[in-house]
Amino acid sequence: MFSLLYRMVRDRALAEDLAQETFIKVLNGIKSYKPEFKFSSWIFKIANNAAIDHLRRKSIDTLSLDGAPGAETPDQVRATSLQLGDRAESPLDEVQSRELGTAIERAIARLRPEYRSCILLRHVEGYSYEEIADTLDLPLGTVKTYIHRARNELRGYLDDRRE
Amino acid sequence: MTDISMHLNTDEIELWAQGLLPAARAMHLADCSLCRVEAQRERKVILELVQLPKYAPSAGFADRVMAQVKIPTPSGDWQV
Numbered sequence: 004m005f006s007l008l009y010r011m012v013r014d015r016a017l018a019e020d021l022a023q024e025t026f027i028k029v030l031n032g033i034k035s036y037k038p039e040f041k042f043s044s045w046i047f048k049i050a051n052n053a054a055i056d057h058l059r060r061k062s063i064d065t066l067s068l069d070g071a072p073g074a075e076t077p078d079q080v081r082a083t084s085l086q087l088g089d090r091a092e093s094p095l096d097e098v099q100s101r102e103l104g105t106a107i108e109r110a111i112a113r114l115r116p117e118y119r120s121c122i123l124l125r126h127v128e129g130y131s132y133e134e135i136a137d138t139l140d141l142p143l144g145t146v147k148t149y150i151h152r153a154r155n156e157l158r159g160y161l162d163d164r165r166e
Numbered sequence: 167m168t169d170i171s172m173h174l175n176t177d178e179i180e181l182w183a184q185g186l187l188p189a190a191r192a193m194h195l196a197d198c199s200l201c202r203v204e205a206q207r208e209r210k211v212i213l214e215l216v217q218l219p220k221y222a223p224s225a226g227f228a229d230r231v232m233a234q235v236k237i238p239t240p241s242g243d244w245q246v
Contacts, residue, residue, distance in 0.1 A: 006221045019223045023231050030235045102221060107214045126215035151176050157211050 004043075004050050007123050011054035013112055015099055021057060025050040044138040047128070051120050051139060058116050110160035118153035125150050174201045183209035 004025065009018040028049050029036075036045055103112070111119060120139060124130040132150070136143045174182065174194060181187040182195070182205050195202045 005223050006219075009221050015224075019227060022223055022227070023234070026231045027234050030231075102219075107218065122215065126212060127218050127220075147177075154208065154211050157215075158207050161211065161214070162207075 004046055006127065007047065007120070008050055008054050010103070010108070010111060010123055010127075011051070011116065011119060012057060013099070013103055015095055017057070021050065021053045024053055040137065041134065044130075044134060047124065048138050048140070055116055055120070106161060107157070110157050113160060114153050114156055118149050118156070121146055121149040122153040122157070171197075173198065174205065179205045179208050180212070183212045 005018060005022050008021045008025075009015060012018055012021065025046065029046055036042070102108070111122070114122065121135055121141075124135045124138065125132070130138065132143060132146050135141070135150075136146045139146070141149075171194070174187075174191065178187055178191055179201070182192055195205060
């Protein structure tokens, strides 16, 4: 669950805060747990909602490495680009750059948050399409579409890297 | 019954990438370079994804969480 949060928000300290918030909600709200759901799915649902809420609050729908989606001029792109790997200021920054600086991690960061949740649950956590649909409260067809689109986008980003 | 000459759909390509596609359908890849290229690209991405490491929070995380959880006492009250 921490891995999902970390890859969603790409900030270790923030991911720990959200994981803590998630576990406190789970432990304090254990009476509202419905046994027909897998317990781990319930935890992932709360964690994912916390991450998506955070990203919406911060209005960063896509953590773009190439600047904010609305950036039009080169100056705007430069000002809003994420800089990974250079100018690491603290040991934590260095850890993050090392952990999330690989091509595949950078490609995942470019995905829409909804696609990111689905692809991480499917291929990193090993959930089935049906479990993802239950966890994220999405129709099965939507989950399939998101995952296929996410993989297509990832392939595009990784092909660009190789060219 | 699926015609062996039909191109693989996205679900079938994912099954193939995971080694789960029935042999009868997988045989299509031997004859169709279009599907073969598509399937190999898909498998590369899936392999990169499944090999991603799992990360853990820093030491002391569990203690910090438990310090904020309300625990019921025998008298029925809650203690933090």
